[in-house]
Amino acid sequence: MVEAKYTPLLLLLLRKGAHAKPVKFSSTSIADELGISQQSASRWLIELERAGIIARTGAGLSLLPKGVEGLRSLHVILSSAFVPRGVVRLRGTVFAGLMEGRYYLSQPHYRKQFKSKLGFTPYAGTLNLRLSDVALRAPLDLSSGALISGFQTSKRLFGDIIAYRAVINERVRGALIVPARTHYGPDVIELIAKENLRKALRLKDGDEVRVSIELS
Amino acid sequence: MVEAKYTPLLLLLLRKGAHAKPVKFSSTSIADELGISQQSASRWLIELERAGIIARTGAGLSLLPKGVEGLRSLHVILSSAFVPRGVVRLRGTVFAGLMEGRYYLSQPHYRKQFKSKLGFTPYAGTLNLRLSDVALRAPLDLSSGALISGFQTSKRLFGDIIAYRAVINERVRGALIVPARTHYGPDVIELIAKENLRKALRLKDGDEVRVSIELS
DNA sequence: ATTACTATTTAACGAGTAG
DNA sequence: TCTACTCGTTAAATAGTAA
Numbered sequence: 001m002v003e004a005k006y007t008p009l010l011l012l013l014l015r016k017g018a019h020a021k022p023v024k025f026s027s028t029s030i031a032d033e034l035g036i037s038q039q040s041a042s043r044w045l046i047e048l049e050r051a052g053i054i055a056r057t058g059a060g061l062s063l064l065p066k067g068v069e070g071l072r073s074l075h076v077i078l079s080s081a082f083v084p085r086g087v088v089r090l091r092g093t094v095f096a097g098l099m100e101g102r103y104y105l106s107q108p109h110y111r112k113q114f115k116s117k118l119g120f121t122p123y124a125g126t127l128n129l130r131l132s133d134v135a136l137r138a139p140l141d142l143s144s145g146a147l148i149s150g151f152q153t154s155k156r157l158f159g160d161i162i163a164y165r166a167v168i169n170e171r172v173r174g175a176l177i178v179p180a181r182t183h184y185g186p187d188v189i190e191l192i193a194k195e196n197l198r199k200a201l202r203l204k205d206g207d208e209v210r211v212s213i214e215l216s
Numbered sequence: 217m218v219e220a221k222y223t224p225l226l227l228l229l230l231r232k233g234a235h236a237k238p239v240k241f242s243s244t245s246i247a248d249e250l251g252i253s254q255q256s257a258s259r260w261l262i263e264l265e266r267a268g269i270i271a272r273t274g275a276g277l278s279l280l281p282k283g284v285e286g287l288r289s290l291h292v293i294l295s296s297a298f299v300p301r302g303v304v305r306l307r308g309t310v311f312a313g314l315m316e317g318r319y320y321l322s323q324p325h326y327r328k329q330f331k332s333k334l335g336f337t338p339y340a341g342t343l344n345l346r347l348s349d350v351a352l353r354a355p356l357d358l359s360s361g362a363l364i365s366g367f368q369t370s371k372r373l374f375g376d377i378i379a380y381r382a383v384i385n386e387r388v389r390g391a392l393i394v395p396a397r398t399h400y401g402p403d404v405i406e407l408i409a410k411e412n413l414r415k416a417l418r419l420k421d422g423d424e425v426r427v428s429i430e431l432s
Numbered sequence: 433a434t435t436a437c438t439a440t441t442t443a444a445c446g447a448g449t450a451g
Numbered sequence: 452t453c454t455a456c457t458c459g460t461t462a463a464a465t466a467g468t469a470a
Contacts, residue, residue: 005463007220011290014297027435037465042436074227075294081230082291117430119335146430214333214362221444243454253446258455 002053002070008034009044010071013054013061019068022060090136090211092129092189094203101126101190107158109151114192117146118163118175122192126177127168129209134187140164140176140213147180166191166213169201176213218269218286224250225260226287229270229277235284238276306352306427308345308405310419317342317406323374325367330408333362334379334391338408342393343384345425350403356380356392356429363396382407382429385417392429 002010012033016023031041045061048054053067063071104110105124115121131137145164150157160180168174174193191197191211203209218226228249232239247257261277264270269283279287320326321340331337347353361380366373376396384390390409407413407427419425 004220004223007223011293015293019297026433028433039436039466040464043464046436071294072298075291075298077227077231078287078291078294081235082288242452244452254453255446255448255455256444259445262455 002051002067006044006048006053007071007074009041009048010053010063010067013063013067014071018054018061019063022055022057022062024060088136088140088213088215090129090131090189090213091133092131092209092211094198094205094207094209095128095130096205097126097128097190101128101192104158104161105192107151110148110158110161113148114163114175117148118165120173120194122174123194123196125196125198126190126192127197127203127209129189129191129211131187131189132208137189140178140215146175148177150180163192164213164215166211168193168197169210170212172197172200176211218267218283222260222264222269223287223290225257225264226269226279226283229279229283230287234270234277235279238271238273238278240276304352304356304429304431306345306347306405306429307349308347308425308427310414310421310423310425311344311346312421313342313344313406317344317408320374320377321408323367326364326374326377329364330379330391333364334381336389336410338390339410339412341412341414342406342408343413343419343425345405345407345427347403347405348424353405356394356431361394362391364393366396379408380429380431382427384409384413385426386428388413388416392427 009030012030013019013023013025016025018025027041027045028038030045031038034041036044045054045056048067049056051066053064053070055062055064102125105122105126111121145162148161148163150159150161152158161177162180163175163177166174166176168191172193172195174191174197177190177192189211191209193200197203201209225246228246229235229239229241232241234241243257243261244254246261247254250257252260261270261272264283265272267282269280269286271278271280318341321338321342327337361378364377364379366375366377368374377393378396379391379393382390382392384407388409388411390407390413393406393408405427407425409416413419417425
């Protein structure tokens with residue numbers, strides 16, 4: 001592994017995309033971002049350059065393969081501890097949404113992707129649940145579901161959605177959808193399925209619903 | 217974030233499972249593993265304990281939530297750079313397998329899971345491809361597919377399988393399956409589908425096949 | 433503006449060792 | 452065995468500044 005003290009700098013470069021293409025980044029601004037002196041930033045860059053971890057050209061700063069490799073192995077170690085496996089079981093109670101979901105689900109750009117990535121075209125409406133125990137959804141936010149990419153119309157922006165295949169009340173296959181930008185989710189989740197979940201499961205507001213999501 | 221110099225120690229504790237339950241770990245052995253002196257290890261532990269990142273009890277060393285949170289955010293940053301998205305396109309040539317795949321696919325325990333996790337029960341045979349460019353499969357190994365859990369019979373052990381939904385020759389939906397234990401894959405992949413791929417696509421040994429996998 | 437040198441200060445390290 | 456103290460030494464950080 002790369003010497004640990006450099007990791008904040010390497011992470012910064014990674015976030016700026018220096019693994020993909022050179023980025024302009026002065027020792028002063030690096031110093032500001034990391035809370036160290038300009039002199040230290042300069043020295044770190046020199047040391048990393050000598051070690052073949054970064055390169056500096058006229059185009060800017062690049063993370064070299066050796067540097068990327070070091071970060072990648074760090075990622076692998078962390079993933080083995082944090083990427084959850086198995087089944088997440090959530091419980092929540094039905095409540096009436098704001099019909100926002102219906103509007104989203106009627107967008108063809110989303111509908112096409114639901115079909116191709118989840119294997120079904122959803123009924124144009126979501127079932128809203130308020131979770132009994134928000135903490136239980138944590139593994140979900142660490143995991144990776146199907147990415148439904150967003151789009152833009154002249155009127156508004158439709159963001160990325162993450163969909164997790166789910167089974168509702170042990171009977172109906174569907175998916176749990178969350179906006180991709182929410183990092184740690186709220187106590188509300190939205191479910192979709194091929195059919196109208198309210199009807200299919202004879203649900204009314206306040207009913208409890210069980211959702212199980214298989215993570216992989 | 218937790219001060220960077222401690223990350224090797226925190227990673228070590230994470231790998232030992234100190235986030236789940238206390239682990240016995242002396243300053244001397246920590247020092248050995250990290251290549252620092254016993255004195256430094258001792259001091260680091262004291263500092264981390266004061267910062268509320270670890271706890272030391274009679275039962276051993278534990279990573280406290282604050283410490284886990286620091287590592288988790290590190291993981292999130294790395295994941296956003298390393299977890300690949302989009303479509304991976306592979307090409308390979310058909311070759312005759314050893315009928316090993318057929319044996320595997322005939323196991324009910326696997327078959328049930330294929331149905332529930334991929335949405336189809338596969339034809340009992342795999343299509344073997346030798347990849348033209350092994351490097352192209354790298355993003356796959358970093359990504360996460362559907363986990364098909366293994367099982368054990370009196371005769372032998374059937375390991376976990378990872379399945380990635382795939383489209384073969386832009387026509388047939390199926391999946392690419394790999395043993396979970398192989399960390400970085402070889403130049404051979406196996407494809408399954410509801411139908412017999414050889415027949416459906418009129419393939420013979422040596423034919424080139426295109427596979428596209430959607431990562432999410 | 434920028435980088436990076438030298439000198440000085442500050443912090444980290446590890447040897448020795450007690451409890 | 453273990454942990455953790457003191458203390459001399461070494462390394463890293465910053466100030467000042469030149470280019």
